[in-house]
Amino acid sequence: xxxxxxxxxxxxxxxxxxxxxxxxxxxxxxxxxxxxxxxxxxxxxxxxxxxxxxxxxxxxxxxxxxxxxxxxxxxxxxxxxxxxxxxxxxxxxxxxxxxxxxxxxxxxxxxxxxxxxxxxxxxxxxxxxxxxxxxxxxxxxxxxxxxxxxxxxxxxxxxxxxxxxxxxxxxxxxxxxxxxxxxxxxxxxxxxxxxxxxxxxxxxxxxxxxxxxxxxxxxxxxxxxxxxxxxxxxxxxxxxxxxxxxxxxxxxxxxxxxxx
Amino acid sequence: xxxxxxxxxxxxxxxxxxxxxxxxxxxxxxxxxxxxxxxxxxxxxxxxxxxxxxxxxxxxxxxxxxxxxxxxxxxxxxxxxxxxxxxxxxxxxxxxxxxxxxxxxxxxxxxxxxxxxxxxxxxxxxxxxxxxxxxxxxxxxxxxxxxxxxxxxxxxxxxxxxxxxxxxxxxxxxxxxxxxxxxxxxxxxxxxxxxxxxxxxxxxxxxxxxxxxxxxxxxxxxxxxxxxxxxxxxxxxxxxxxxxxxxx
Numbered sequence: 001x002x003x004x005x006x007x008x009x010x011x012x013x014x015x016x017x018x019x020x021x022x023x024x025x026x027x028x029x030x031x032x033x034x035x036x037x038x039x040x041x042x043x044x045x046x047x048x049x050x051x052x053x054x055x056x057x058x059x060x061x062x063x064x065x066x067x068x069x070x071x072x073x074x075x076x077x078x079x080x081x082x083x084x085x086x087x088x089x090x091x092x093x094x095x096x097x098x099x100x101x102x103x104x105x106x107x108x109x110x111x112x113x114x115x116x117x118x119x120x121x122x123x124x125x126x127x128x129x130x131x132x133x134x135x136x137x138x139x140x141x142x143x144x145x146x147x148x149x150x151x152x153x154x155x156x157x158x159x160x161x162x163x164x165x166x167x168x169x170x171x172x173x174x175x176x177x178x179x180x181x182x183x184x185x186x187x188x189x190x191x192x193x194x195x196x197x198x199x200x201x202x203x204x205x206x207x208x209x210x211x212x213x214x215x216x217x218x219x220x221x222x223x224x225x226x227x228x229x230x231x232x233x234x235x236x237x238x239x240x241x242x243x244x245x246x247x248x249x250x251x252x253x254x255x256x257x258x259x260x
Numbered sequence: 261x262x263x264x265x266x267x268x269x270x271x272x273x274x275x276x277x278x279x280x281x282x283x284x285x286x287x288x289x290x291x292x293x294x295x296x297x298x299x300x301x302x303x304x305x306x307x308x309x310x311x312x313x314x315x316x317x318x319x320x321x322x323x324x325x326x327x328x329x330x331x332x333x334x335x336x337x338x339x340x341x342x343x344x345x346x347x348x349x350x351x352x353x354x355x356x357x358x359x360x361x362x363x364x365x366x367x368x369x370x371x372x373x374x375x376x377x378x379x380x381x382x383x384x385x386x387x388x389x390x391x392x393x394x395x396x397x398x399x400x401x402x403x404x405x406x407x408x409x410x411x412x413x414x415x416x417x418x419x420x421x422x423x424x425x426x427x428x429x430x431x432x433x434x435x436x437x438x439x440x441x442x443x444x445x446x447x448x449x450x451x452x453x454x455x456x457x458x459x460x461x462x463x464x465x466x467x468x469x470x471x472x473x474x475x476x477x478x479x480x481x482x483x484x485x486x487x488x489x490x491x492x493x494x495x496x497x498x499x500x501x502x503x504x505x506x507x508x
Contacts, residue, residue: 131419
């Protein structure tokens with residue numbers, strides 16, 4: 001039993017090490033020419049633009065639900081006026097970034113894993129190498145960079161849509177005007193609330209791109225393997241995001257301490 | 261180092277996957293401008309040999325020289341530089357399935373030339389016409405039959421007019437007429453000075469294309485020479501192979 005646990009732990013550590021090396025190589029090669037600007041931009045569009053409906057709609061729904069929950073809680077203390085600010089802080093600092101990360105891990109992580117996995121098992125990655133193209137740079141680095149760029153943008157959008165969703169819920173219940181709602185929402189939000197929380201999603205993007213690309217590049221066993229890679233990309237990216245988030249939140253609190 | 265005129269040389273190449281030795285101390289050389297056909301039963305390491313020549317696989321032991329350069333010692337941009345003068349037709353064509361057939365052929369041109377778009381498209385169309393697919397530029401690879409995919413793969417392999425063309429099973433899955441056309445196309449490339457390494461099960465095709473043939477068996481080269489020399493071989497496996505008319 002203990003031996004099995006040890007073997008499992010070693011396998012896990014070896015996997016984490018491999019993924020970390022894959023990510024480090026991506027960072028290193030990203031700064032070396034030739035730069036794949038066109039391909040990276042294409043992926044930013046694919047990842048960012050095509051995720052927009054999902055992100056916007058989810059943001060709206062989360063805003064509505066958060067508003068309802070916040071109202072239910074704050075009403076007990078007669079602090080309904082704090083609803084917009086409480087909702088904005090909750091969304092901007094944590095709910096928005098983490099939700100965006102998990103949604104993108106689901107939509108984009110699965111896509112990257114499946115696409116690269118299919119390319120691997122049908123020898124398209126070898127075919128790229130055969131036409132003298134660096135497949136790692138062309139396929140993995142471009143997707144990882146695109147995730148890094150797209151994530152903060154999508155997070156800003158989910159934040160805004162969430163706050164807007166909160167407004168819809170709030171104005172429906174209390175008839176609060178848009179001007180008053182947004183004034184209250186942003187009255188206590190500071191630069192240090194928005195920027196670190198939004199920029200940390202660039203790390204989420206790096207995690208999603210790296211884990212999914214790594215799994216795609218290491219796909220075996222034909223179409224069954226592609227399916228497994230797709231699922232694993234979502235599961236492992238999501239777990240990694242949740243764990244990395246713990247470290248990043250601690251780091252943000254350290255660099256930007258919360259004022260009393 | 262290779263001798264003058266040698267395009268490719270494998271020296272004592274050994275390759276294993278897990279405990280299975282696929283190539284066992286393989287040494288062979290391919291003269292420039294000639295067609296060299298690798299024959300052998302399935303799973304004897306023919307495709308693995310091709311992948312070693314273009315650097316997609318590295319030997320566990322031994323060296324692979326391409327025009328005198330030891331590519332086993334190369335990586336990154338240096339290896340890419342060697343690959344630019346080579347074309348590779350994969351067994352299953354390995355077309356990029358997210359772009360059109362024409363863009364597959366244009367892909368190497370877009371990557372390695374600074375030609376204007378119109379010239380790239382024109383060249384890609386001409387390459388497709390060479391393999392009889394001039395009307396299929398805008399089709400997606402998924403819309404092609406197996407034989408058409410193979411021909412499109414060959415057009416992509418020839419896009420940059422490589423000095424060395426590596427071809428894995430050119431006639432597998434093709435009807436006899438198309439297979440003959442592909443064989444003739446390869447012979448024409450050879451006449452233009454291209455070095456060919458062709459993996460095939462198709463003995464008539466090997467006789468037609470190959471200046472020299474080699475038979476791989478259990479990871480070793482058990483015979484090599486012209487088709488006539490192999491016909492006279494005393495090795496039972498070689499004789500069986502040369503007498504078969506299998507079309508892969």
